[in-house]
Amino acid sequence: LRGRAYAISRTLDAEHGFLNLSHVDAAANQEYVRSAWDDDTVRSRLYAVFADFKPDLVLVNGLERPETSPHVGEVLLENLKVVLERLRSEKRNIPSVVAIAGPPLSGSSKNVKTAKLTRGRSSALHVATSVRAKYGDLAGFIPPIEAFYTTLPGYPKDRLRNVMDNGRLLRVPRPSTISAIDSIVRKVALLLDSWRSVPRGRAGDRALKVLVAALGEIDAWTDGHPRATELERRILLDWRWSLESVRLKIIGAVPYVRVSDSVLTAVQLVYLTIDSVRGLDPRGQTQVIFPKAKEGWILNERPGDRAAFVTGEPYRLISPRSLALDLPRDIEGLERPVYASPWHFFIVHWATIKERSFSLRVDAGFLGAPRFSVEVMTPIAMAVNGERIAVRITNQSRDGVRDSVAVRLNEVWSDAAPFRLNTKGSQQVDTLTLKVSPEIPDGTHFVNVTIGSDPVAGFLLRKFPLLTDTSHSVVVVAADSFDAASMAIRRTAMSARWVIPSELERSSLPVADVVLISEFASEGISRGGWSNVRSYVEQGGRLVVLAQRPGPLQKLPGEPQLSIAPSAKYDTSAKLSIDTLDFLSTSPNDLKEESWMGWLYRRTMWQVQTSSRTVEVPAWFGERENPAILRWHVGHGTVTYVNMNLGHQFLNVLPAAHQLLANLLAN
Structure with a gap:
């Protein structure tokens, strides 16, 4: 949700940030504001967020800034x-929309109001709670708000003010040791609040002296x-970064950079060109620093991380062979956002x-090895033969790209999976079947997926003691033979047969030792x-039944x-206990409380109660108020219901979950 909201903020503010400056003629023209924003895009994004996440309250913030054009708020x-x-x-x-100190909305709408709200040093929770108390009647009951209250500054002085009153810093008291610096920075913030526009000329020189002194x-x-x-350093660094941002704004330092790259086998060649930099003193000296050179990047085929400042000529950067691959976003960020480590360089200028x-940090704006x-679609696996690792190559x-991907280690290996991708954006999903040496030690190991000898991805491989009764046969009732429970049963090496629920009527069950739903x-x-x-x-x-929804439980044999009912009470802090005298805790795997x-996630999502005295409860949550495992007899057989969130634990390859499953099937 925060990512989607940030994307909307970028559309409304960052990409058209000049609209927030009242001294710019375009910002005073309402028709130009309307034409600059793509209404269809803005509305579609807002509609998608409201329809998908169904918020009860929407706070529209930042419209009270004196430098903000009133037309921006009106159009929004x-x-x-x-x-x-x-x-x-x-x-x-329909959510309630509260525009904090925003312009009045033309027309009337019972779901949109504007409000004056004093922020000052108020924390995020205080602001949200105050708004909910005043305007909660707009949409009926509104649950307690525990969201972050953040803004995207459209002007440097707001950045500094936000740092001074940032909820992240207000959660802890400021150390008294930096009270003197705190006082100086607050005086600078008051000075910045008096600005109506960016100071230039002599006013800019006076402002720069104040900033440099701070x-x-x-x-x-x-x-x-x-x-x-660490707290003192974090606060001071945040203040320093904010003051430097204001300083760069006054100087008008803006870089114009172009990047073109191409891939050469296992390394990447990048051409980075600085076209110009605004704000340079013609009589000063300038240098370019590339910190990535210390991580193995080569600058202009020479050692070192510094180069002379030149415009119009490309800097040649060659990546190391061990460069980690960055992932561009997929399907406009809906399926996967961008995963990338920032690639920065610095332009350092010494003026007369x-x-x-100033020192200007520039984001080069390219991805590492984007060919x-x-x-890896299976990030965690178990160290057993036949374990499958799904990979997607894009x-x-x-x-065109043609090669093969595989796992090649002495203890863990797989057959190579060839791929051939001829067009941009083409994908191939393949499965690597692992072969594991019995000599691999217990524990969690990181295993590389390689193309040739170059690692391109990785996954975690876990090995732990797991005893199973392989003489028992199991019938697994599952809609998908590759769901979490089915994968866990394959890891136990027990003889299993899969049946989809709709075919259970025609299946022969008496031949099985145990049936698992x-x-x-x-x-x-x-x-x-x-x-x-x-x-x-x-x-x-x-019959062993894993967690189900309420309706089908009434159809269980001998249902007691x-x-x-749904419950959010039993998170990972809830105590899970098992009867040490029951065979489920000892045979064949020994389960203890520390197991x-x-x-991962919740212990259970359900609160179960029963009034029957014939039901055994070998495991429970808390002080026995919610059974974790229930067992009762029907005729000559038994039914065991497991009220535990085991699916996530199977995906996380939790040892105790697999050991409990082996005990359930063996006894």
């Missing part, structure tokens, strides 16, 4: 109004306190006037299928009046 709120009307016509959830105080304090705490010297990418270039698979079982299961249990069969460490 009118777009919001159109989206709300569409939601109302489709009978969808920066000097921060540097002097840092040099005089080599043993400063000290105040106009193709290899993604061609990111206009050139996978998570949520009972919904597809017909009346005849349940009759077949009941006959199987009454004749002495064993179970009452089940449940490393649990």
Whole structure:
């Protein structure tokens, strides 16, 4: 949700940031503002966020800034109004929109109001709670708000003010040791608040002297306190970065950079050209620093990370062979956002006037080795023969790519999977079947997926003791033979047969030692299928049922009046206990209380209650208020219901989850 909201903010603010400057003629022209924003794009993004996430309250912030053009707020709120009307016509959830100190909305809408809200040093939770208390009647009941209250500054002075009143810094008290620096920075912030526009000429020189003096105080304090705490350094660095941002704005330092790259086998050649830099003193000196040279990048075929400043001529950068691949976003960021490590370089300028010297950090804006990418779709696996690792290879270039991908280690290996991708954006998904040496030690190991000898991706491989009774045969009822429980059963090496729920009526169950119904698979079982299961249990069969939704539970054989309801109470902090005298805790794997460490997500999503005294509860949550495992007898057989969130644990390859599954199937 935060990523989607940030994308909308970029569309409304960052890409058209000049509209926020009142001294720019275009920002005073309402028609130009309307033409600069693509209403269809803005409305479609707002509608998608409201329809998908169904928020109860929307805060529109930042419209009260004196330098913001009032037309910006009017156009934004009118777009919001159109989206709300569409939601109302489709009978969808309609959020309450509160524009904090924004311009009045033309027309009337009961779901849009403006409000004056004093922020000051208020924390994020205080602001959200205040708004909810004042305007909660707009959409009925609004649950407690525990969201971040953040803004995207459209002007340097707002950046500094946000740093001073940032909720992240307000969560902890400022150390008294930096109170002097705190006072200096606040005085600078008050000075910046008095600006109506960026100071130029003599006013700019005076402002620069004030900023440089504040920066000097921060540097002097840092040099005089080599043993400063992490909190002190973090606050001071944040303040320094903000002051430098304001300083660069006054100087008008803006770089214009072009990047063109091509891939040469296992390394990448990048041409980076600086066309010009605004704000340079003609009599000053300038140098370019590439910190990545210390990580193996080669600059202009020479050692070192510094180069003379030249415009119009490309800098040649060659990547190291061990460069980690970055992943461009997929399907406009809907399926996968960009995963990339930032590639920065610095333009350092020494002007004849000290105040106009600066260091400018520039984002080069390219991805590492973007010819193709290899993604592991199975990030965690178990060290057993036959374990499958799914990989997706995507061609990111206009050139054809042909090679093979495999796992090649002494302890773990796989057959090579060839791929051939001829067009840009083409993909291939393949499966690597692992062969594992028994000599691999217990623990979690990182395994590389390679093309040739170059690692291009990786996954975690876990090995732990797991005892199973391979003499037992299992019938697995699952809608998908590759769901989490099915993969876990394959890891146990037990003899298993898979049946989809709709075919359970025609399946022969008496030949199986145990029948396992996978998570949520009972919904597809017909009346005849349940009759077949009941006959199987009454004749002495064993039925193990993983967590299901409430409805199908009433059809379990001998169902002992179970009452089940959703519950968010049992997260990873909830205590999970198992009866040490019950065979489920000891045979064939020994389970202890510490075995449940490393649990992912919730312990369970359901609260189960039963009034039957014939039900055994060998495992429970908390102080026995919620059973984790229930067991009862039907005829000559038994039914075991597992009220635990095991699916996520199978995907996470948690040892205790696999050991519990082996105990359930063996006893």
